[in-house]
Amino acid sequence: AQKITQTQPGMFVQEKEAVTLDCTYDTSDQSYGLFWYKQPSSGEMIFLIYQGSYDEQNATEGRYSLNFQKARKSANLVISASQLGDSAMYFCAMRERYFGNEKLTFGTGTRLTIIP
Amino acid sequence: KAGVTQTPRYLIKTRGQQVTLSCSPISGHRSVSWYQQTPGQGLQFLFEYFSETQRNKGNFPGRFSGRQFSNSRSEMNVSTLELGDSALYLCASSLDSANQPQHFGDGTRLSIL
Numbered sequence: 001a002q003k004i005t006q007t008q009p010g011m012f013v014q015e016k017e018a019v020t021l022d023c024t025y026d027t028s029d030q031s032y033g034l035f036w037y038k039q040p041s042s043g044e045m046i047f048l049i050y051q052g053s054y055d056e057q058n059a060t061e062g063r064y065s066l067n068f069q070k071a072r073k074s075a076n077l078v079i080s081a082s083q084l085g086d087s088a089m090y091f092c093a094m095r096e097r098y099f100g101n102e103k104l105t106f107g108t109g110t111r112l113t114i115i116p
Numbered sequence: 117k118a119g120v121t122q123t124p125r126y127l128i129k130t131r132g133q134q135v136t137l138s139c140s141p142i143s144g145h146r147s148v149s150w151y152q153q154t155p156g157q158g159l160q161f162l163f164e165y166f167s168e169t170q171r172n173k174g175n176f177p178g179r180f181s182g183r184q185f186s187n188s189r190s191e192m193n194v195s196t197l198e199l200g201d202s203a204l205y206l207c208a209s210s211l212d213s214a215n216q217p218q219h220f221g222d223g224t225r226l227s228i229l
Contacts, residue, residue: 042222104149109158
């Protein structure tokens with residue numbers, strides 16, 4: 001079963017608009033972490049934002065915020081005032097224990113394209 | 117502060133050969149993880165090293181191995197290469213594994229002919 005689900009394979013957004021990238025997760029752990037990464041066409045993975053399962057406040061980092069709804073197991077990324085440089089693949093990831101191991105599991109990603 | 121450095125950036129090998137990829141983590145980071153990224157399978161966790169010991173492991177065959185040195189630098193080795201091993205191999209480092217963000221290198225793009 002998919003641990004991390006990103007239902008939007010691709011999105012097109014007008015420059016300066018806000019965009020929400022969806023992410024739902026599945027875990028039975030009480031303690032876990034949720035991450036968002038950006039991967040431009042050049043290939044490097046850039047860490048954007050982190051939310052711990054016990055954090056009561058939604059995480060924010062500049063133009064990025066994470067809409068964390070624990071009961072619904074969703075961790076959507078919100079980018080305010082989108083810019084052309086935001087065009088990239090975006091991956092949601094979860095850190096959890098898996099048969100005694102800790103691992104980071106990634107979703108399939110959303111390709112975001114910002115239109116001028 | 118220098119980021120995660122992976123070498124080489126690109127590599128071309130033939131089936132049956134072996135390959136060693138290198139990763140230098142951010143200074144002070146003791147955890148190094150390796151991932152394989154392919155269009156079909158996405159990003160998959162290979163293994164994690166911490167203080168020279170493999171601490172976590174994904175579901176890859178034994179042809180994939182790694183090690184970590186006392187300076188936290190890590191190497192990944194793939195033996196008896198197969199066509200399906202063609203991928204972008206990403207290394208990531210963090211202060212510790214427990215809910216710390218991992219910082220990724222630019223990756224090594226391995227092509228198997």
